[in-house]
Amino acid sequence: FAVVMLNSEGATKAPGRAILGYTLPLCALIVIAITFHVRRLLSALEIAQRELCEREADARFLATHHAVSRLPNRRLFTQALRDRLAVAPRICLVLIRLDSFSTLMEKEGRRAAEALAAQIGPRLMAGSHPDDLVAQLANDLFAVAHALLPEEDGETLRRQACAALD
Secondary structure (H helix, E strand, C coil): CCCCEECCCCCEECHHHHHHHHHHHHHHHHHHHHHHHHHHHHHHHHHHHHHHHHHHHHHHHHHHECCCCCCECHHHHHHHHHHHHHHCCCEEEEEEECCCHHHHHHHHCHHHHHHHHHHHHHHHHHCCCCCCEEEEEECCEEEEEEECCCCCCHHHHHHHHHHHHC
């Protein structure tokens, strides 16, 4: 079996030169194009994976924190309070309900109510001891838990929380 190629003058030409002259550069271009697209796909996949990890972290955070105030929510507060009760002999718990919160929400809208609630958390944190647990249990309900020392009473904590909101 033999392969013979003729050029335009009718002369024979070696078949290897045609393959090297046309096919090999075409294959090289195809490989370059595939490599380029694979790199783009890998880059897009890395970005998507990073975004997915960030969204998972956000979802885990929002499972235990209030979306507006970023304070611990009821679930995290309950668990943290159980943990503290296991080691602290006395805990003072101050619950703060915002008066007329639902009226504000009805008259001014959800954004105004959320803006008010978002201001309460930082104020309570600023007026609390660093070891205190401050949480938002509902839209209009906040809590501060403080492990009492033998010489402390809960009234002092209540006054501090109220002063932080004035």
